[in-house]
Amino acid sequence: MDTSSLIGGRYRRRGEPTSGAMGDVWIAEDTKLDRIVAMKFLAHRRLMQQGAPTDFAESTARMFQREARAMARINSSRVAHLYDSDEHEGDVYIVMEYVEGESLAEHLRTGPKLPLERTVRWTRQICEGLGAAHDVKVIHRDIKPGNIMITRKGDVKLVDFGLAYLAGITQTHTVAGTPLYKAPERWHGDTGSERSDLYSVGCVLFEMLTGHPPFGSPHDDPMTVGRMHQDDMPASPSDHRPGIPAQFDSLVRILLAKDPADRPKNAHAAERAVIELSHLLDATDGTAERSEVPDTPGSSTSLSQHIEALDLRIFELEILHDRGDQPLIEARTEHAELTGQSGDTRGAAALYDRLARDCQEFFGPYDVRTLDAFEGLARWNGAARAS
Structure with a gap:
C-alpha cells in the first residue's frame, strides 16, 4: 500500500470536515486497523493567519494538548477513547473514537420531552463517565448537552476535554466554560473540582427533565446568567413538569447546591443516587405487584x-x-x-x-x-x- 498520501502513514480523511474556531474534525479511515476514527486538527496556522493574538493561539494549542493528555488517562466505555496524537505538515492532530450518533443537545432540541427512564439512564451514564475521569484526576469543566454524545445504541459518550483540568500538572487556570452550565464557584475564578462537574450534571439533568436549563437561556448575557448561578435558587423540576417524583427534585437541588461541600462528594455517589431513582421508577411501574399497607x-x-x-x-x-x-x-x-x-x-x-x-x-x-x-x-x- 502506498502510504505517502496517508496522514501518519495510516489515516485517510473522508468527505469534508466540521470546522470550528479552534480546529477541524474529520471522519477518517485507519487503514492499519481497518476502522473509522475521528481526527481533530488544531487550527493553529489558521488562527495566526487570521490575525489572532499570539497568546490566544498559544493558549489554544495548550488546550489541544491538554485534551489529548486528559483523554489518554481515561479508560471508560462512557468516554470517547483517544487512539493517537501526532503532527502532520506542521499541524497537530489527535485521533479519537468515532461516535456514531448525535449530541444530547440535538436530542433536546429536536426530539420530544425525554421520558424519565431515559433521563435516569443517561444521567447515570454521565456520572459513570465522570467517575472514571475523576478517578484519574481529570476534571472535565465543560459538561453540557453539546459535549454528551448519544450513540446509535442509545448510550452516553462524553467528549471534548479541551477545557479539562489535570490535577497534579502545572497549567494556566481558566475561567472558560459554557455559562448555562458553569458552577457558581467557577464564576469567581475557581479552577474547578469534581463537584463543579457535578453542578454541571445538575444543570443537564434539570434540562432533560424540563426542556430548559435552570438559569437563563442561550440568548441572555453571560454575566447575567453568571449572577443567577451565584445568587438565585432554581425552581423544582416538578414546578415545570407535574408528576415528577419528589426524589428527582431532591437530587437536582443537591447537585445545584451553591456551596460545593453540599453537593455529592464525588461522581460515584451521584451515580448511586441516580440508580436509586431507577429503582423508584421500577417500583412505580410495578405498583400492582407491591403488598398493600394494612388499613389499621x-x-x-x-x-x-x-x-x-x-x-x-x-x-x-x-x-x-x-x-x-x-x-x-x-x-x-x-x-x-x-x-x-x-x-x-x-x-x-x-x-x-x-x-x-x-x-x-x-x-x-x-x-x-x-x-x-x-x-x-x-x-x-x-x-x-x-x-
Missing part, C-alpha cells in the same frame, strides 16, 4: 406524611453520607419504626432486615447497632405473625 387504626394522614418526608430525607442522606454513617442509620431506624406504627408490620420488618444486614457488614455481628437492628427485625416479625 394505627394509620393516620400525619404519620403517612411523616414517613414520606423521612423517606425523602433518607434519599438525600444516602447521597451525602456513606451507608455506615450514624445520621443515615438513625434515619433508617426511625423510618422502620414509623412504618411499623402505621400498621405495615411486614414493611417494618423488611426495612429492619436490610438495615441489620448493612450494619453487620459495616460494624460486625456484635456491634450494638447491628444487635438493635436485629431486635427490631424480630419484634416486627412477631407483630406481623400475630396479625
Whole structure:
C-alpha cells in the first residue's frame, strides 16, 4: 500500500470536515486497523493567519494538548477513547473514537420531552463517565448537552476535554466554560473540582427533565446568567413538569447546591443516587405487584406524611453520607419504626432486615447497632405473625 498520501502513514480523511474556531474534525479511515476514527486538527496556522493574538493561539494549542493528555488517562466505555496524537505538515492532530450518533443537545432540541427512564439512564451514564475521569484526576469543566454524545445504541459518550483540568500538572487556570452550565464557584475564578462537574450534571439533568436549563437561556448575557448561578435558587423540576417524583427534585437541588461541600462528594455517589431513582421508577411501574399497607387504626394522614418526608430525607442522606454513617442509620431506624406504627408490620420488618444486614457488614455481628437492628427485625416479625 502506498502510504505517502496517508496522514501518519495510516489515516485517510473522508468527505469534508466540521470546522470550528479552534480546529477541524474529520471522519477518517485507519487503514492499519481497518476502522473509522475521528481526527481533530488544531487550527493553529489558521488562527495566526487570521490575525489572532499570539497568546490566544498559544493558549489554544495548550488546550489541544491538554485534551489529548486528559483523554489518554481515561479508560471508560462512557468516554470517547483517544487512539493517537501526532503532527502532520506542521499541524497537530489527535485521533479519537468515532461516535456514531448525535449530541444530547440535538436530542433536546429536536426530539420530544425525554421520558424519565431515559433521563435516569443517561444521567447515570454521565456520572459513570465522570467517575472514571475523576478517578484519574481529570476534571472535565465543560459538561453540557453539546459535549454528551448519544450513540446509535442509545448510550452516553462524553467528549471534548479541551477545557479539562489535570490535577497534579502545572497549567494556566481558566475561567472558560459554557455559562448555562458553569458552577457558581467557577464564576469567581475557581479552577474547578469534581463537584463543579457535578453542578454541571445538575444543570443537564434539570434540562432533560424540563426542556430548559435552570438559569437563563442561550440568548441572555453571560454575566447575567453568571449572577443567577451565584445568587438565585432554581425552581423544582416538578414546578415545570407535574408528576415528577419528589426524589428527582431532591437530587437536582443537591447537585445545584451553591456551596460545593453540599453537593455529592464525588461522581460515584451521584451515580448511586441516580440508580436509586431507577429503582423508584421500577417500583412505580410495578405498583400492582407491591403488598398493600394494612388499613389499621394505627394509620393516620400525619404519620403517612411523616414517613414520606423521612423517606425523602433518607434519599438525600444516602447521597451525602456513606451507608455506615450514624445520621443515615438513625434515619433508617426511625423510618422502620414509623412504618411499623402505621400498621405495615411486614414493611417494618423488611426495612429492619436490610438495615441489620448493612450494619453487620459495616460494624460486625456484635456491634450494638447491628444487635438493635436485629431486635427490631424480630419484634416486627412477631407483630406481623400475630396479625
